[in-house]
Amino acid sequence: MIGTLSRACGAALTLLCLMNSATAADPGPRHVMSLSMCTDDLLLELLPPERIASVTYYSRDPSNSYQWPQAAKVRVNWGTVEEVLAQKPDLVLAGTYTTPAARSLLKKLGWPLLEVAPAADFDQIRAVTRQVAHALMRDAAGESLIAKMDSTLRELAASKPRQVIRVAAWGEGGSIPGQGTLFDAILEAAGGVNVAATLDGRYTSFEVEQLIAAHPDVLAYASDISDTPGRNTEVAQHPLIRKLYSGRTVTYPGALYSCGVVESADAAAALRSSLLQAVHSGS
DSSP states (O other): OHHHHHHHHHHHHHHHHHHHHHHHHSOSOSSEEEOSHHHHHHHHHHSOGGGEEEEEGGGGOTTTOTTHHHHTTSOEEOSOHHHHHHHOOSEEEEETTSOHHHHHHHHHHTOOEEEEOOOOSHHHHHHHHHHHHHHTTOHHHHHHHHHHHHHHHHHHHHTOOSSOEEEEEOOGGGEEEOTTSHHHHHHHHHTEEETTTTSSSSEEEOOHHHHHHHOOSEEEEEHHHHTSOSHHHHHHTOHHHHHHTTTOEEEEOGGGGGSOOTTHHHHHHHHHHHHHHHHHHHO
16 A cells, blocks of 8 residues: 555656656747737747647637648637636737727736737747747747848848839729838838838828829739628729729738737748739739
8 A cells, every 4th residue: 555655646746747847948938819900920930839828729720820720720709808707828929909898907917918019020030939938938049030031031131123113012902001000111121112102101092094104014912802792892893993903913911010010021931922923914
């Protein structure tokens, strides 16, 4: 009896030592929850599934998330405080412009909360990646993601097209993203020139006549605009525009352009390929 108890205690002690050793080798929060589509991707890249409490339901949609295969392996949430209280994460990640009621209540409750601002350019992407990686005690992994992104950006800069490709992101009822938007940063990395970048404001409203006068070489349509019936689609598909720009249009994944993450460099590479194809087919 005593021998059996001694062996059981010894096994338990060994297991405890192994668990402590694993924690020491891989420190940081063990049960993290994301309430923002933009922090979903970072969390899924920086932590293994067993350390993720949940991510938002958006993350399982390929049109919203670069990490949707990883998201299929973890639980999803709808951004409510009730879910936080039920899942009891040791850290919550949230965007500064998302789930305001939930963030406010979590602060009052004193829950561990990291608020992450949206990134609209590659410097900001580096900053938020480091911010989240540091909170997760995964600094080295964060730097590895940034290094991969920077490598892609260097390759794009070194192979920039010789011809100037002037682009307008057309749609959204005539609203065009200008300077300071993530679209502008991705387009610049792709080697294109944003016709709205020299105008005042992050977003500029263009009438059809103004668009024609701006004379872009290529029109870029957000996929969620071009595929959805409504006034936005009607403006984007104006008969005169369709005639003038037949063969000189590209479609980009609009939802993926709403969150600045390290994969935004890959988005720039994909956009580069689409722009070159549109220019060559329209010439």
